[in-house]
Amino acid sequence: MNQNVFVKMEEISKIFGTVKANDHINFEVNKGEIHALLGENGAGKSTLMNMLSGIYKPDSGSIYIHGHEVKINSPKDSIQKGIGMIHQHYKLVEVQTAKENVIMGQSGKFFMKDKELSEQIKKIANQFGLAVDPNKKIYDMSIGEKQAVEILKVLYQGADILIMDEPTAVLTPQETKKLFKIIKNMAKEGCAIIIITHKLHEVMEVSDRVTVLRKGTTVGTLNTKETSPKELTDLMVGKAVDLSIERPNVQRGPAVLKIKELNATDIDQVKVLNGLTFNLYAGEILGVAGVAGSGQKELCESIAGLYPIDSGEILYEEENLVGKSPRDIIKKGISMSFIPEDRLGMGLVASMDMVDNFLLKEHHNQKGFFIKRKPIMKKCEEMIERLEIKTPGIHHPVKQLSGGNIQKVLIGREIETNPHVLITAYAVRGLDIGASHTIYDLINEQKQKEVAILFIGEDLDVLLELCDRIMVLCDGEITGIVSSSDVTKEQLGLMMAGEKGPVEVDIV
C-alpha cells in the first residue's frame, strides 16, 4: 500500500441502537494533507473520528494506519499509533502547568526532571511556531493558549495524524488565523491533519481536500480548489440551499430598553459586567459578539431578573427593572431564551411534554387552583404546524426531540407570549443550516412586529448578516457598538480581544 496514505478507513459502520451513525463510510487522508470533514449535525463526523481516537469501536469495516490494518481499542492504543485528537472541549487539567499537562500519561523516567522536560517542550513548540510557556498554569491561559497546549500535547506524544474537532469554535478571527498558520506548518512537516468543521469559509481557506458526510454516509471527497461553498452546502444538506440570511428593513422605533452603567460580580468577586451602557430599540436586532464567557450570560440573566447586579439601571419604558422579580419582568413583556452548551434549553424541563412546558410560563395567567390544559394544547398544535416542529405529538417528552426541535419549542414558547423585548442567546447553537434558517426567519418576523431583539451569537458571519447593530463584549466590558453594515469581521475580532472600538450608543 502507498506509504503516503496515513489513514484509510474502509466500509466503516457503527450502529447505536437503531440509528446508523456511520453506514459504510470510506475515508482517506494523505501525508502532508489538511483534510476537512464536513457535515451537518448528526452526519456522523464525530462518531467516525472517535473510532480513530479509541473512544468507540467500529461494528464493521477496517482501519489502516500507515498502511497496516489496526484495531484501536483505547485512547492509549490510538496515541501509540500516532493519532492525536484535539477535542472541542479541551482535555486539560486546569490547576496544572502546560508542561505537566503535556507529559501527563506519557512514558518517561519515574522521577521528573523539570529543566530537561521544559527544554524538550520548548524545542517542539519552537519547531511548530507554538507560543507556550511550559510553566504557566492552564487557568491563567487564554483560550488560544490552551489550544496551543493541546496541540503541543499531541505533538509531544509523537502524533503525526492530528484530528481537530471544531478547532475554531471558540477562537477570535485573529486566533483562527494563527491556528491556520500552525496547521499549515504541521502539514509541511509531514503530518496529516483532519479538521472537523461546519464552517464553509474555513474549509475553503485551509483545507486541501474535503470529505462530505450526510446522514452517516460518505457523499464524496473533493479537492478544495475545484469546489465552491455553494456546492459543498448542497452536498451537505442534500438539496439546493439559499445561504444568505435576510435582513428586512424595518423603521426603528423608540428605545424600549435602556441599560445604564450596569455592574455585576460573580461568586469569586470577579467583575463579570463592567459599566455596560446601551439602548435597545423597537424593531431592531442588536447582536452581541464576544468570546464565550465575556459576560453574555450574566447580561441576559440580569435583564431577566435572575442575576444579582451591584449597581446600574435597567430602564424598560423609563421604569427601572432592577430589583423586580423575574415573573414581574416577564409580565411586562420581556422574554429570554438562553441555549446553554448542553443545549437542553434553560427553561425547559426535559422530561415534561410540550404542553406542560408551556404551562410553566402560562399558568400564572390562569384563574383558579387547577390548571387548564385545553387552551394550551391548541396553542401547541398551532406552533408545531407553524414552526414545522418534528415531534410524535404534543404529549411527547421534549428531551426525546432532536436538538433543533427543542430549540424551536423554546423560542416558540417565548414568542407565543407576544413579548416587547426578546432576548435570545445562542439560538442556533449546534443547529444545522436548514434549522438555523427557520430560527432566523422567526427572529426576523418578530423584528417586523417591532419587537426589540437582543441576539447573542457565536458565528460572526451570522451576526453581520442578521443584525442591525453589533455590540462587542470583552471581559464584561463593551468594547464597541457598531452598525453591522460598516464593520468587518477583523475589526470585530480585535474588539473581541479587548481593543477599544467605536461606542456609538445611538447610531442608526
Place this chain on the structure above:
Amino acid sequence: MKKSSVLWTIVICLLLIFAKIFMGTSFLVAVVIAGTPLLFATLGELITERAGNLNLGVEGMMLIGAVAGFGAGFITKNPIMAIIGAVIAGALAALIYGFLTITLRANQVVSGLALTIFGTGLSSYLGTNFIGQKMPENVIAFYDPIQIPLLSKIPVIGQVFFVQDIFVYFGYIMAIVLGIYLFHTKTGLNLRAVGENPSAADASGININLYKYVHILIGGALCGLGGAYLAVVEVPQWQENITAGRGWIAIALVIFCKWNPYKATIGAYLFGGLSIIGFRLQHLNISQNLLDMLPYLITIIVLVISSMKKSKENSPPKGLSVPYFREER
C-alpha cells in the same frame, strides 16, 4: 519560601514552645502518639481523594484494620503479623468500596457511609472474644520507643519526635514518600490528573480505573494501619469502637491540609493534641464534656474557615466524587 509557609512555621514553633512551657515534654510526646493514627488515616483518605474518590468509609476501614491487627497480633503473638493483618484487612475493606464505586459506578457518598456502618458492625462482631484482652507482652515490647541516634539529641524536638515507636517513624516516612510521589514523580502527576480531570487523563492514555483501584487500596491499607496503631500500640487492649470518631476527623483533616501530605502531619498532630488536652486540663475545673467536645468543635471551625478561603490551587480535586464513564460526554 512562600509567605504562607513562613507563617505556618512560626505558628507551629510558637505552639511547640507554648506547649513545652505549660504542659511539659511528656505532653508533646503523647501528642505525637495521639496524632499518629490520625496521620495514617488522613494520608489514606488523601491519596484516595487525589484519585477522585471520596471515601467516607475511613472510620469503618480503621475499625476493620484495628480488629484485624489486634486479632492477628493476639493470636499469632507476632508483631509483624499484626501490621500485615491490618494492612490487608484495610485494603480489602477499601476493595469493597472500590468495586462499588469504580466497577459498578455506585454513588460514592452512600458507598462510603455503608462501609463505615459495615466496618463498625464487623469489628464489634469479630471483637466480642477480644473484649478486655491484652496484647501479648512480646508484641507490646516490639513497639517500645526506639531512640534515633543523633536526631534524638536535639533539644526538645529530639525527645518529642525521635524517641518514639516504629509506627510513628513509619508515619513520618509515609508523609514524605507520598509528598515526593505526588509532586515529583510521573505516576504522581498522572494520579493528580485522574483526580482533577479524568476525561483529560483518559485522553492522554492513562488507565483511569487502574489508578483509582490502586490508590483506593493503598488508602484503605493506610486507614487500616491507623486503626491498628490504636489497638496494638496506643491502647494495647481491645475495646469496642476504639476509633471513637477519629475516621471522621481524618476526612476533615484532608480538607484542612489542602490535599497535601506534608501539611497532613501538622493537622494530625494538632488534632492529636486537641484530643488529649482534655486529660491534662482536668485540674482546671473545666467541664469534661466541654473538653471532650474540643476536637470536633475545632473540626467544624476548620471546615468553615477552609470553605471560606477559596483559591484555585488549594481547592479539592475537581473530579472528586464524580464517577467517570468514557462514553458519557
